[in-house]
Amino acid sequence: MTDLHVVPLDDVVAHDTSVSGECVCGPTDQPVKREDGSVTWVAVHHSLDGRETRAH
Numbered sequence: 001m002t003d004l005h006v007v008p009l010d011d012v013v014a015h016d017t018s019v020s021g022e023c024v025c026g027p028t029d030q031p032v033k034r035e036d037g038s039v040t041w042v043a044v045h046h047s048l049d050g051r052e053t054r055a056h
């Protein structure tokens, strides 16, 4: 159960954060530890505008 989403800002596509794992970018579920020691899952979305590979 993923209740948190990390979405790239100003991406070229609209990310679907309503259903976990159903977004077009294929988000990765990542475990994140809360302060009380419990673990929650965060869906990390990937930008589809190629910003990671863009030459600077």
Ligand SMILES: [Zn+2]
Pocket: 014, 015, 016, 023, 024, 025, 026, 027, 045, 046
């Ligand atoms: Zn997404």
